[in-house]
Amino acid sequence: MLTTKIFIRKNRAGNFLKNIREHYLRDDIHCGISNCHDCPPNSNISPATHENKCSLYNFNHYLVLDTNVILHQMDLLEEDAMCNVIILNTVLEEVKHRNLPIYKRLNNIMENTDRNFYLFPNNFHIECYIAQDKLEVINDYNDRCIRRACTWYMQHVPDAKFVLLTDDVANRQLAAEENIYCCSVENYVAHLENCGSLQDKLAHHDGHSISKSDDIFPPHLTTLEIHKGIKENKLYQGVYHASRDNFLEGYVVVEESDGTPMQIIVQGRVGQNRAVQGDVVAVELFNVKEWTAPSDLVFEDEGLVESGVDEVLRKEAELNVGKGKKEAEDRKPTGRVVGVIRRKWRQYCGILQQDGDASGLYQLFVPAEKRVPKIRIQTRQGVFLRTQKIVVTIDLWPRHSRYPEGHFVRALGAIGDQATENEVVLLEHEVPHNQFSEQVLKCLPKLPWIITDADVEARVDLRDIDICSVDPPGCTDIDDALHCRPLTKDTFEVGVHIADVSHFIRPGTALDVEAANRATTVYLVNKRIDMVPELLSSNLCSLRGGEERFAFSCIWEIDKNAKILNVRCHKSIIRSRKAMTYEEAQITIDDKTKNDSIAISLRNLNMLAKILKRKRLENGALVLASPEVKIHMDSETMEPLDVEVKKLFETNSMVEEFMLLANISVAEIILEAFPDCAMLRRHPEPPVSNFDPLIKVGKNLGFDIKVDTGKHLAESLDEAVNANNPYINTMLRILATRCMMQAVYFPSGIYEKSNFFHYGLAVPLYTHFTSPIRRYADIIVHRLLAVTVGSDATYPDLLDKQKSKLLCNNLNYRNRMAQYAGRASVAFNTHLFFRNKVQDEEGYILCIRKNAVQILIPRYGLECTLYLAEKGQSSAYFQYDVEEQTQKCGDITLHAFDPVTVRLSLDSSNVQHEKFVLKLVHPYIEGFSLPPLNVPSKRKGDSKNKNKSHEKRKKQLH
Amino acid sequence: MSRKELLSKIGLRQDGRRAEELRRIRCKLGVFTQPDGSAYLEQGLTKVLAAVYGPHQVRGGRSKAQHDAAIINCQFSMAVFSTGERKKRPRGDRKSTEISIHLHQALLAAVKVELYPWSQIDVYVEVLHADGGVFPACVNAATLALIDAGIPLKEYVCACTASLANNNVAMVDISNQEETLGGPVLTVVALPMSAKIVHMEMSQRFHLDHLPKVLNLALQGCKDIKAILDDVVRQHVKDIGSSTGWSQTNRKQ
Ligand SMILES: [Zn+2]
Numbered sequence A: 001m002l003t004t005k006i007f008i009r010k011n012r013a014g015n016f017l018k019n020i021r022e023h024y025l026r027d028d029i030h031c032g033i034s035n036c037h038d039c040p041p042n043s044n045i046s047p048a049t050h051e052n053k054c055s056l057y058n059f060n061h062y063l064v065l066d067t068n069v070i071l072h073q074m075d076l077l078e079e080d081a082m083c084n085v086i087i088l089n090t091v092l093e094e095v096k097h098r099n100l101p102i103y104k105r106l107n108n109i110m111e112n113t114d115r116n117f118y119l120f121p122n123n124f125h126i127e128c129y130i131a132q133d134k135l136e137v138i139n140d141y142n143d144r145c146i147r148r149a150c151t152w153y154m155q156h157v158p159d160a161k162f163v164l165l166t167d168d169v170a171n172r173q174l175a176a177e178e179n180i181y182c183c184s185v186e187n188y189v190a191h192l193e194n195c196g197s198l199q200d201k202l203a204h205h206d207g208h209s210i211s212k213s214d215d216i217f218p219p220h221l222t223t224l225e226i227h228k229g230i231k232e233n234k235l236y237q238g239v240y241h242a243s244r245d246n247f248l249e250g251y252v253v254v255e256e257s258d259g260t261p262m263q264i265i266v267q268g269r270v271g272q273n274r275a276v277q278g279d280v281v282a283v284e285l286f287n288v289k290e291w292t293a294p295s296d297l298v299f300e301d302e303g304l305v306e307s308g309v310d311e312v313l314r315k316e317a318e319l320n321v322g323k324g325k326k327e328a329e330d331r332k333p334t335g336r337v338v339g340v341i342r343r344k345w346r347q348y349c350g351i352l353q354q355d356g357d358a359s360g361l362y363q364l365f366v367p368a369e370k371r372v373p374k375i376r377i378q379t380r381q382g383v384f385l386r387t388q389k390i391v392v393t394i395d396l397w398p399r400h401s402r403y404p405e406g407h408f409v410r411a412l413g414a415i416g417d418q419a420t421e422n423e424v425v426l427l428e429h430e431v432p433h434n435q436f437s438e439q440v441l442k443c444l445p446k447l448p449w450i451i452t453d454a455d456v457e458a459r460v461d462l463r464d465i466d467i468c469s470v471d472p473p474g475c476t477d478i479d480d481a482l483h484c485r486p487l488t489k490d491t492f493e494v495g496v497h498i499a500d501v502s503h504f505i506r507p508g509t510a511l512d513v514e515a516a517n518r519a520t521t522v523y524l525v526n527k528r529i530d531m532v533p534e535l536l537s538s539n540l541c542s543l544r545g546g547e548e549r550f551a552f553s554c555i556w557e558i559d560k561n562a563k564i565l566n567v568r569c570h571k572s573i574i575r576s577r578k579a580m581t582y583e584e585a586q587i588t589i590d591d592k593t594k595n596d597s598i599a600i601s602l603r604n605l606n607m608l609a610k611i612l613k614r615k616r617l618e619n620g621a622l623v624l625a626s627p628e629v630k631i632h633m634d635s636e637t638m639e640p641l642d643v644e645v646k647k648l649f650e651t652n653s654m655v656e657e658f659m660l661l662a663n664i665s666v667a668e669i670i671l672e673a674f675p676d677c678a679m680l681r682r683h684p685e686p687p688v689s690n691f692d693p694l695i696k697v698g699k700n701l702g703f704d705i706k707v708d709t710g711k712h713l714a715e716s717l718d719e720a721v722n723a724n725n726p727y728i729n730t731m732l733r734i735l736a737t738r739c740m741m742q743a744v745y746f747p748s749g750i751y752e753k754s755n756f757f758h759y760g761l762a763v764p765l766y767t768h769f770t771s772p773i774r775r776y777a778d779i780i781v782h783r784l785l786a787v788t789v790g791s792d793a794t795y796p797d798l799l800d801k802q803k804s805k806l807l808c809n810n811l812n813y814r815n816r817m818a819q820y821a822g823r824a825s826v827a828f829n830t831h832l833f834f835r836n837k838v839q840d841e842e843g844y845i846l847c848i849r850k851n852a853v854q855i856l857i858p859r860y861g862l863e864c865t866l867y868l869a870e871k872g873q874s875s876a877y878f879q880y881d882v883e884e885q886t887q888k889c890g891d892i893t894l895h896a897f898d899p900v901t902v903r904l905s906l907d908s909s910n911v912q913h914e915k916f917v918l919k920l921v922h923p924y925i926e927g928f929s930l931p932p933l934n935v936p937s938k939r940k941g942d943s944k945n946k947n948k949s950h951e952k953r954k955k956q957l958h
Numbered sequence B: 001m002s003r004k005e006l007l008s009k010i011g012l013r014q015d016g017r018r019a020e021e022l023r024r025i026r027c028k029l030g031v032f033t034q035p036d037g038s039a040y041l042e043q044g045l046t047k048v049l050a051a052v053y054g055p056h057q058v059r060g061g062r063s064k065a066q067h068d069a070a071i072i073n074c075q076f077s078m079a080v081f082s083t084g085e086r087k088k089r090p091r092g093d094r095k096s097t098e099i100s101i102h103l104h105q106a107l108l109a110a111v112k113v114e115l116y117p118w119s120q121i122d123v124y125v126e127v128l129h130a131d132g133g134v135f136p137a138c139v140n141a142a143t144l145a146l147i148d149a150g151i152p153l154k155e156y157v158c159a160c161t162a163s164l165a166n167n168n169v170a171m172v173d174i175s176n177q178e179e180t181l182g183g184p185v186l187t188v189v190a191l192p193m194s195a196k197i198v199h200m201e202m203s204q205r206f207h208l209d210h211l212p213k214v215l216n217l218a219l220q221g222c223k224d225i226k227a228i229l230d231d232v233v234r235q236h237v238k239d240i241g242s243s244t245g246w247s248q249t250n251r252k253q
Helices: A067-072 A089-098 A100-111 A138-156 A169-177 A185-190 A196-201 A223-231 A268-272 A310-320 A418-428 A438-442 A453-458 A510-518 A534-540 A582-590 A597-618 A650-673 A688-701 A710-719 A727-739 A776-788 A801-834 B094-108 B134-148 B176-181 B208-242 B246-252
Strands: A002-010 A016-024 A062-065 A085-088 A117-120 A162-165 A181-183 A235-242 A249-255 A261-267 A280-285 A334-342 A347-352 A362-367 A375-378 A388-396 A405-414 A467-471 A480-486 A491-499 A522-524 A527-529 A548-559 A564-581 A629-634 A640-645 A679-682 A744-747 A838-848 A852-857 A862-867 A879-881 A886-889 A892-894 A899-907 A915-922 A946-948 B025-029 B037-043 B046-057 B071-078 B119-129 B158-165 B169-172 B185-191 B196-202
Touching: A062 A067, A062 A138, A067 A089, A067 A100, A085 A089, A085 A138, A089 A100, A089 A117, A089 A138, A100 A117, A138 A162, A138 A169, A162 A185, A169 A181, A181 A185, A185 A196, A196 A405, A223 A235, A223 A280, A223 A334, A235 A261, A235 A334, A249 A268, A249 A280, A261 A268, A261 A280, A268 A310, A268 A334, A347 A418, A362 A388, A375 A388, A388 A418, A405 A418, A418 A522, A418 A801, A438 A510, A453 A564, A467 A582, A467 A597, A467 A650, A480 A597, A480 A650, A491 A564, A491 A597, A491 A650, A510 A776, A510 A801, A522 A801, A548 A650, A548 A776, A564 A582, A564 A650, A564 A776, A582 A597, A582 A650, A597 A650, A650 A679, A650 A776, A679 A776, A688 A727, A710 A727, A727 A838, A744 A801, A776 A801, A801 A899, A852 A899, A862 A899, A862 A915, B025 B134, B025 B208, B037 B134, B046 B134, B071 B094, B071 B134, B094 B119, B094 B134, B094 B185, B094 B196, B119 B134, B134 B158, B134 B185, B134 B208, B158 B208, B169 B208, B185 B208
Parallel strands: A062 A085, A062 A162, A085 A117, A162 A181, A261 A334, A375 A405, A467 A564, B071 B119
Antiparallel strands: A002 A016, A235 A249, A235 A280, A249 A261, A280 A334, A347 A362, A347 A388, A362 A375, A388 A405, A467 A480, A480 A491, A491 A548, A522 A527, A548 A564, A629 A640, A629 A946, A679 A744, A838 A852, A838 A899, A852 A862, A879 A886, A886 A892, A899 A915, B025 B037, B037 B046, B046 B119, B158 B169, B158 B185, B185 B196
């Protein structure tokens, strides 16, 4: 029943430690086979209904998999084809140790009872356990454990058959000696009934059997060499990021020995050495003499499926030209990738490259994410797949292959189809978007929903107060409402009422778990992926006009100078008088003839908000800008009719001020009550180096941008005004926004108080309280606040600092992804709008590059590249000045922020990456620029046909 | 996320036990001849020796003596080789003093001290190998040694630890590996027959909602340990009694 494991470990001080652990062996473990007579009956074991039909074996059988099969063939396993699988604990542990995402996917399969995957803890089973021999390598030992389990099964259930799947030839041989049926995965799948498309999903880890050409990449160091190198400070460890614009360039973010982050540039085939976006790699830093500056060139990979490295070599050479000419100060740390510590390969969405033979076995897959290299796959359905958006994953990247090799996972739908594109956006950003499960829907309140006497008892009744909400047009998830009434001549009572979502979402329920995982509602142009089911988001929690709703109220006494005299929070019942749009509210305020209580309270709110805003700005809060656009959709065809930059009213800012105030007040309250586990939001101060591009541009324009503190930055941005070009200020703010760090959620216990600071808002404490319908963080804050004011009880996870931290990590990740997904959706629809259109547009130069200029077109919030030269050539017209950051042609000089007119059209030749093509119209350069179009382009959308793209898109700058 | 879970999906712990299973306990009474009573106890890999001297006259300063009860003097120490890392452990460092005091408290609840006024009972405990749950093992060993010394007890005093796996499931008798993986450890010293708690200690906070299940499991652990100790004591008495014919009388009862 008992054995001990002895480990000898070396500790940090270099002493050897003997570590002994107990290992109990059991005789009460069920073998997992339902009709087994020897094992005690167990109701959890379900009978196998499915039959594995493989023509290699003329009998039904159970499958046993080895570790590599699971690690490599997860896409295959996720197909329903293979059932009745025994997963050995030995294998599971190794999978967990080696690849956590695969481990999670395996767990998902095991939870699906239809598949009948059974986890057998063989290493704790008294008859399956074997001790590791003294000189036995761990892999051999694990293989031996697997074979031992197979032979045990064979004699334990003699009427059943077991097949071991392993790609390890030596293991197969040993297994055969022990009379175990065994087979390679490829062979097994090929003989499986209905194998058809399954074969495409096979990962080929021994490489596609293509004629081996010469190695074109240097070898990677072994793990041991890497560890040694890092330990001796000869190598650095970091995450590899590929450049979006140049497939031959990337950088690795590493930490120097003192902890400061450093970016190491890696260039070319040798420098990148098969690193893929996101991989954790080991890099070798070059001598300072060999350092180079980030390239200004824009290179695209134009290779075909069978093409060699000629193109790469040519472009590499081009990259190297002028390397030595670079000014010393521009040179940045440069190095080369010498090994991969951890691959972060995932599934990629994209399409097959269209040129070449569609029926060929080998096809080249072009990922939608430009930073991921093309992937070569094997498929028997190339003709069909070329019409589809598909998902592909990488298996390996051998030294002799220009491209990584992978396999097809599944098809998403026809290319260019809006539903397909939405799916791609959601998948690429890992947005959970399945239908809500039965379990989740069961947690919802039953309709009709009524307010009981007990509810009234537990809440403050505010139904007699004139409360209203102000939101974007068409908003159905209204989570905030406001009121304001005079108390005395000089003081007001101001209330912010937030939907009481935590009343409906109870901790630990399926609904809660689902919402926590989703973390946020995701807004695409024509689709909203709710965090909570619609019944809550658009009905019971939404503070609709004229309906009685539960709210969490935060109420201040404020004097006429907007000084806060006191604050209180409590749960309440409200009845919003009216759900207004920003525009309606603005009209109500401006219309002097209106003097009802709503109009008066809006006016007072607006007056107070202006003072609050002024105070906030005086404190050094930043006003940033990012071009946000609204897309008008045709309600029938769901095609974009028009794209325009969002219009902002004073009332936008009014609502925002009070939301900020509520968030700040609540942050203070919950931090005092829960010093260790209050959910807060911090916005770290960016490192000064982040501002370099901004300072450089400012200097060229004659502005001195100070970045030492947020206050100075805010002031210098305010001062940077050019009367001739009023848009310059906005451009500077757009650039400043890009220098910022991400604001993040965190539990208060993990940082010192000085780190709680919110840089953008210039407040010491901040949290999110005001949007619980669409953000999970707010639900947690509501729960904390409810405990503080005595209307709810705590639960374990709420007070667990570690769990809160994990939750925050997820929230931060999902939020970032939601933001990216929203932008990607806008980009796609903007493209759709511009198909077959040619227009001249006003734009501004955002930055200057060696062979191109980046141009911002404010009207559409677009940022595009105007190429000054054919790819790979230097411009015939323009002279690039690195120092001044200008492009000169005769007496015309292009600076950053100069206004230009460009001709905008869409190049759809690349189906996946439709891109805007810009041609210069003004300033006019003979031979380069185009004459203006005769008809000045004016948007003439049929206004009655317009339908606001979607309900709500709020900025998440803070 | 920690890659090791305290309790796997199939309900097995790192060492193969289920949540409510104790580690193997092996013990022996009368391992030394010199002291009045002694015992050796293994709980998993935690190995403890206990020796009891007394009751005897109060030594070193009569002022400590009590007119109505015996005083109990406890000394806890750890052998240099008891942990993976060899470490010289001076007697009377803070941690051992603390454990000595707790041990004193625990034993005081069980020993009928009022029978021996003006006397002293010495209890020495030495840890030979520490693998989690050191203090409970000391209490259990000391109980056996006291029984071996023939000192009247109200009942067995037993100790056990319990913890919370994955912040949800209670599990009993925590090993060193589980301690280091994290999770709060609740140590309970109890009089299992009368179900009284003598001493309770928690290593870190956990939510009040979990306390009942963790506490109950720890108490159940104390009861299980008592049953094991009781068997050993009866066997021991039978063994030494067999030479004198006691066992015969014993069986008749
Ligand atoms: Zn069986």
